[in-house]
Amino acid sequence: MKLSQGVEWMLHGVGLIAQAPDGVWVSRRVLAEHYRLPEAYLAKHLKSLVRAGVLVATPGPSGGFRLARPAAEITALDVVEAIEGSASPFACQEIRTRVPGAPAAYRRPCAISSMMDRAHQAWRSELRQVTVLDIVQMAPGPIRERTAARLAALAK
């Protein structure tokens, strides 16, 4: 069970975009340089975030990305599921129906499948409690100031 590297990249990346001053669109190149990440892989994940309604994109030479809504209204779960999808990591194949004498379809959901689903919902619930604003505010002050200065320079 593994999450894509893009989850870490984009949780940080969306946090960076959240800190951009009004009117500043953060380009893919700026993001890639900031975290020293491969631009081509970033492109794929940025597209997923636009598709999921977390980011909006503007094309052109001064183009880039900004948040689609305020940072306090985007949860970590929104970012994670934009990259990974929302399916449970447990794909139930209903092997209980293969047991000799078992019904072809049970009336009740399988206890194992329900348990795995509860675990997945507990995981999602933790990620829903943290917003992009929280992530930004949890970074150390000096780091935030340096990032702000860097993003302000882009506005010029």
Add this chain to the structure above:
Amino acid sequence: MKLSQGVEWMLHGVGLIAQAPDGVWVSRRVLAEHYRLPEAYLAKHLKSLVRAGVLVATPGPSGGFRLARPAAEITALDVVEAIEGSASPFACQEIRTRVPGAPAAYRRPCAISSMMDRAHQAWRSELRQVTVLDIVQMAPGPIRERTAARLAALAK
């Protein structure tokens, strides 16, 4: 993010083994036939469960598997982690240290990494609350009776 199919197989499989009468060792072949699963793949997962101390194995023609301790003392998490390992699906690469001007090592854990860890612990906690005995008892009565008859026949 995907769990191995072996997780479903072995949650059911350990439940079946838990229902065997005293002195009956459930063979890999019986397990494979019961759920119509490929024996070769089962072998790998059964080995992992023995290694993790969930099952004990006995070799030979009447050999097979039984629980290493009472079903009420084996959690679903024990079974899942025997198959999948206990590592978090989020592998933090500390990309925050790559940011220009960032320290090579931070004093505090990354907020993103801590959040992903809390989510993983919430997932584990759900699976720790369900025992193999619970799984057995949640199966419908008629199915349990048929399984018991089948396992009793093995003892003869």
